Amino acid sequence: MADPRDASSDEEQKNTHTAEDSSSNMTEMEPSEDTNTEETLKTFRDLGVTEVLCEACDQLGWKKPTKIQIEAIPVALEGRDVIGLAETGSGKTGAFALPILQSLLASAQRLHTLVLTPTRELAFQIAEQFDALGSSIGVKTAVIVGGIDMMSQALVLAKKPHVVIATPGRLIDHLENTKGFNLRALKYLVMDEADRILNMDFESEVDKVLKIIPRDRHTFLFSATMTKKVQKLERAALRNPVKCAVSTKYATVDKLQQYYIFIPSKYKDCYLVSILNELAGNSFMVFCGTCNNAQRVALLLRNLGITAIPLHGQMSQNKRLGALNKFKSKSRSVLLATDVASRGLDIPHVDCVINFDIPTHSKDYIHRVGRTARAGRSGKSITFVTQYDVELFQRIETLIGKKLPAFPTQEEEVMMLVERVSEAQRFARIEMKESAEKRKRPRTAEDDDGEQSSGVRKKIKGGAFRGGRGRGGGSKRGR
Known part of the structure; x- marks a missing residue:
């Protein structure tokens, strides 16, 4: 296959310069830390954690603080506002949770902290x-x-917990109803993944929250990427913040092995099956562009x-949590x-991320591949690139x-899987149609994790995948 990068993209270079320029506007907030800070501060005790x-960190297996924790925790313990920028998987949650918990120890108070997140799953994880x-x-x-x-x-x-972790839309529902x-007595506001919270879906809700608290x-604002909207919020909501940046540009971690495959669009499914079979025994996250495609490929x-x-997003919350727990287990x-x-x-055992559908926003690539190679571990990512x-x-x-x-792929071996x-694919389409009809009828207790199998699979001869390099990939995974 020809390399897809032969043509240059002047427009993207302009876009990148713009992003870097906007990021550089905040350099005056960077703390004047000693360049040897990371080497001299080896433990959480050195950072001032009680x-x-x-x-508690020891019990969780946190042996030593990460770079963003070394930068952010001492500043937060001093009572300063913080903008934390670090690549995904770098320990941002600990960087804001520890100072907040230490503040609670010093002065216990109900409804002490509000943490805003863009997704439900991240809220439960925090x-x-x-x-x-x-x-x-x-x-x-x-x-x-x-x-x-x-x-x-x-x-x-009504029981007034110490920490409320919320998505912006549902929080506004409760504040109003x-x-x-x-x-009114809130002491700490945290926005995790602040750039995504501030997109068009959440900006008005954030404005309402800021008027109430x-x-x-x-x-504290924490994110892997910096945008103009985050800078706008920084001017509106933070007081003399300190920027704690351990990555000066949009970056992926060093231990992540990144690859691409240039393939015809109509053979994407075949290449996916081939890779899953070749790398059998690993754990995969496969990212799709739409809910419909994620469901179809799973079937x-x-x-x-x-x-x-x-x-x-089209699954109920219980199904989403169920799916996540089954994958984590x-x-x-x-x-x-x-x-x-x-x-x-944070799912520690993800070995490989596959971008089945390439992300339309380049920054989303960084977040996707950040699901692997976390906290010093190695990982692999493969991006499908069609015409x-x-x-x-x-x-x-x-x-x-x-x-x-x-x-590296063998095109001849992939083509052997086409039939x-x-x-x-044909049976998956039938199942998609059947599940669409089921939604029109009352729900049953089946399908508690979005796995609508409906028995169609039994019609495929053998029931399990046996293609590709004689590995018996499907049966190996079924154990």
């Missing part, structure tokens, strides 16, 4: 970290997200005996996800500042 929280770090000091948390009964959430809020719930508070893979499960080896799962989720994706791929390479190598994959 003993009981250091013990709550888990607060619960784990604060278990010995009795910290109470509440997760307030869509897809869950408002009344049960109102009962939790739940009697007795207000944030006290002006005399501490504010296709299961029709070939590969243990795949979807995660997307390793009972499913492949998670088919939309960008609802690209931000912040329609060349310009998007060039933008990604320009943004991360490197040319990606091609992932079986075509058969699985």
Whole structure:
């Protein structure tokens, strides 16, 4: 296959310069730290974290602080507002959770902290970290997200937890409709993945929150990427903030091996099956551009005996959490996800990220591939590039500042899978149609994780995938 990058992209170079220029406007806020800080501060105790929280870190297996924690925690403990910029998987949650918990230890208060996140899954994950770090000091948390009964959430809020972790839309619903719930005494506001919170979907909700909460508070903004909207919010909501940046440009971690495959669009399914079979035994996150495609590919893979499960925004919250838990527990080896799962989720055992559909926004690439190679581990990412994706791929390479190598594949072996994959595609379409009809009828207790199998799979001869290099990939995954 020809290299898709032969044509240059002047427009993207301009866009990249703009991003770098906007980022450089904040350099005056960088702390004047000693260049040897990371070497001299080896433990959380050195950063000023109190003993009981250091013990909690030890129990979680946090042996030493990460770069962003070394930069941000001392500043936050001084009572300064913080803008934290670091690549995904770098320990941002600990960087704001530890100073907040230490503040609670010094002065216990109900409705002390509000953490805003862009996705429900990230909200639950942040709550888990607060619960784990604060278990010995009795910290109470509440997760307030869509897809869950408002009344049960109102009962939790009535107990006035110390930390509320919320998505912006559902938080506004409660502030407007739940009697007795207000944030007038709030001490800390945290925005995790701040760039995504401030997109068009959430900007108006954030404005409403900022008008309700006290002006005399501490504010932390954390993200992997910096945008003009984050800078705008910094001017409006933060007081003399310190920028703690451990990455000066949009970057991926060093231990991530990144590849691309240039393939015809109509054979994407075949190449995906071939890679999953070749790398059998690994754990995969496969990112799709739409909910429909994530569901379709998950059904296709299961029709070939590969243990795949979807995660997307059209699933109920219970199904989404169920899918995530099954993948985390390793009972499913492949998670088919939309960008609802690209931000912040920490699943330690992800070995490989596959961009089945290339992201339309280059920064989303950084977040997607950041699901692997986390906290010092190694990982692999493979991006599918079709004849329609060349310009998007060039933008990604320009943004991360490197040319990606091609992932080695044998085209002849992939083409041997066409017949079986075509058969699985046909049955997946039937199942999609059946599930669409099911939605029109009352729900049953089946399909608790979005896995609509409907028995069609039994019609495929053999039931399990046996193609590709004689590895018996499907049966290996089924164990």
